[in-house]
Amino acid sequence: METSAGFWLLAVLLLAATSFSQDQTVKYFKVGDTLQLSPQPVSEQIYSVVWKYGKNLLAEWVKDQIPLTYYSKFIGRTTLNTSTGVLEIRDMTAADTGVYSVEINNQVQSQVYKTVAVEAVPQPEVSVMPLLCNSTSESCTLSCDGDVSAAGPVEYFWKIGDGEWKQSGTNMEIINNEETQRVPTFSCRMKNRVSERETASVSRELRGLSCDGDADQNGPVEYFWKKDDGEWEQSGKKMEILNNEETACENFLLQDEEPVDSRPSLDPLITNDDDTAYRDEIQRLSDWCNYNNLTLNTKKTKEVVMDFCRTRTDPPPLSMKGDYVERVSSFKFLGTHISEDRSWSTNT
Incomplete structure (x- = not known):
């Protein structure tokens, strides 16, 4: 019986530890913002509050015994409401990332907060894949691009024409049919827990580039196009691209296959x-x-x-x-x- 009782005691302790970890809530914050942490509600009047950052004291108050006291790096930028137990920390920094726990009326609450610093989402840009996407393509893919490595979880939304924003993935495939041909613009939006940004409307209007040069005496000539530092892609002498602010400010290079006497020019040479x-x-x-x-x-x-x-x-x-x-x-x-x-x- 003693072994059985010890076994059940161990099981109960493991269950309690598991339940405690399951109550952990992730809170995202942007550097410089104010973080607010709330304890779980209690039925009786609050007479003591202790907040901890990791294992260290952050704020402490016990009615008629310990005056409201703040500790360490949180001094001067923290406010504790002794009536509700709500904690506010101003001017958050990346160094404030960690686990916060609270004790109300000498009872450690199961609710703990894991805070994570994230940056605002970048200004997104819409790129077109493949590069040679044009009015004759069966389908094209639009990509909502931007460096989100430090932005935490990011959600993507797309808008077609004047329609509603719809949540989707990073990419959106456009099938070239009568319906999409009537759509004048596309837009994308990035959103995380602290910010959201969207592109200007991207026109699907096409404009043409031509790879010119006197190649009449050079026999069969193959033409290749490259966008910025991308890969060369074989195409024809002319290429259609979406006529929008992004493509108007990007550098498209052209190349013909050797040997050709008259080399084409590089245009444009001014980017961003x-x-x-x-x-x-x-x-x-x-x-x-x-x-x-x-x-x-x-x-x-x-x-x-x-x-x-x-x-x-x-x-x-x-x-x-x-x-x-x-x-x-x-x-x-x-x-x-x-x-x-x-x-x-x-x-x-």
């Missing part, structure tokens, strides 16, 4: 307001001219900025050998007017 590649290209041109005993005539050189971002930011003036290059909206080259909006109106 970073004109480093553009100025490096100008410097290489200047160096090439110097090496071949040629002189660039700055007064006869014109600069045209082709910017399709919704919010236009003109780069600083272009300077070559101390002289500034005149920036114009259009210029005439070999009988053809080239304008900053790539329109044909100046040629008609």
Whole structure:
């Protein structure tokens, strides 16, 4: 009988420990915010409260015996309501992550809080997969992108046109049919326990890029396209992409298969307001001219900025050998007017 009683006592203790751990609640907070922790309700009037951070005292009060006292790093930014036992900690830091427990009227409560610091979700961006998604594709996938590694659990929502937000995954597949062809825009939203952000509406309108070069004498030519630092993908001479702020500010590179005498150009060279590649290209041109005993005539050189971002930011003036290059909206080259909006109106 003694062995049996000892066995049941051990079982009861294990059950109590299991029940205690099951009452742990995870609380997410953003650095700088105020964290509020509430004890479980008690039937009698509260006459003592003790909050602990891990195994250390955080706040303590016993009626008529111990005045309200705060400890350690929580001094000066903590408030304990002695009537309800509710604890508030201001200006939370990542170092405040941990387990908080409370004792009310000399009874340790089973409810404990595990706090986790998280960052606000980033500004999401919508990308299109595959890169060569166009009006002839059977389907395309939109991805709601952003670095959420420090944001904790994140929920994703999508909106089609002017419809309602619907919770979904990171990606949304679009089947190219009559219904989706009538939808003008798509939007995505990220949400975690402390914040939410959404993209501007992404237009499904397509715009074209062309890989041009005099390849008439080079036999069969294959064309490849690459977006930023992605992989080269084989396609045709022309490519359609979604006409939105993201694609208007990204760098699309083109490539033809060797050997071809006339190499196509790289366009655009200014991405996300970073004109480093553009100025490096100008410097290489200047160096090439110097090496071949040629002189660039700055007064006869014109600069045209082709910017399709919704919010236009003109780069600083272009300077070559101390002289500034005149920036114009259009210029005439070999009988053809080239304008900053790539329109044909100046040629008609």
